Amino acid sequence: MLVIVPIVFYFGGAYVAVASLVVLLLLLTSLYRYSPKILLRWYRCHEAEPATQQGMHDMMASVASEFAIPCPKIYLFDASIPMLFSVGTRKAYSVVISESALNILDEDELRALLACEVAKISIGSVPVNTFVGLIAGSIMSLSTVAMWMSMLAGFGQEKDAAPRFARFLAMGLVSLPAALVVHIFGVNSTLKADDMAASAITDGSLLCRALYRANNYIRLHCTEDFNPGHVNLFLVNPLRLNDIFDLYSSMFIIKPDIGQRVSLIKEKYGRDGQR
């Protein structure tokens, strides 16, 4: 975005360039500030009511106290797979849990995965990743816009060849800048968060079990197309490479493989997960 300033300077002079710089900085600051809210709305999240989810709130409070951070808010969103992610800036954080995670994972597994998310908050990688997720996700959404434009122009329906080709071409254009944003600015704290979570819950095998279970469920039952720009936010990589249209997702797989994550936890905490 800052590339615009020299162009404005060339056409409009110094005053206009300074004004555009100020406007850009204001825009970036407000985007940074409101990025958690935008992402929560993006996934149609709703806050978990203490009346119905008291157990979850107690669990979160106990995990947050282990890491000595203020208790994050809990949000729920509708997805077919067990998925967790955290968003937030300026010490106001939210942990987002898919409703299927509540049904699929048992209490110990959920606690282990919550510890992972709270560890990320404690490390301090969440604010940057929230902002990066918003920017990269927004860039990636332009490919969907291209597909809709081709559909509205009369080239066919969603599954027809022409709109899919338009989307493929548009994804080729937007994937590269979005992936570069994720790679250059995103903070990958997965392994450190795993280590801290395993240490906090005292039984690393629970975390290994939870990660395996979530990953297997995603591989077998995932029906949603997650935005590749948001992959750095998620606990487990939800992207699949089934056909040539998923090829661009491969630019965003920066999370370590589940096998590697589990073996590192077992290496450090023993085969039974105990220290």
Add this chain to the structure above:
Amino acid sequence: MFAMLMNIFKLMKDWQKALLFSFVSYMVVLFFIIVAVVFIMKGFSRNLPVLMGITAGYMFLLFSTMVVARHLFRKRLIEEE
């Protein structure tokens, strides 16, 4: 020839294929830029230096970005089994 190209394509990693298709997409954009410039300036051969300049600048930026991306992806991307 085609079989050899297919073999090379199969040997490529997923992110390398993605970068290749991305390059092709950007080439399509360059084609439309050239078409637009030719229409605006009303002529191809007499505006050849301008078109070559645009192409050279565009290709330089694209190749620089591709090199940076390849360097970053080789270091940080994880191949799915």
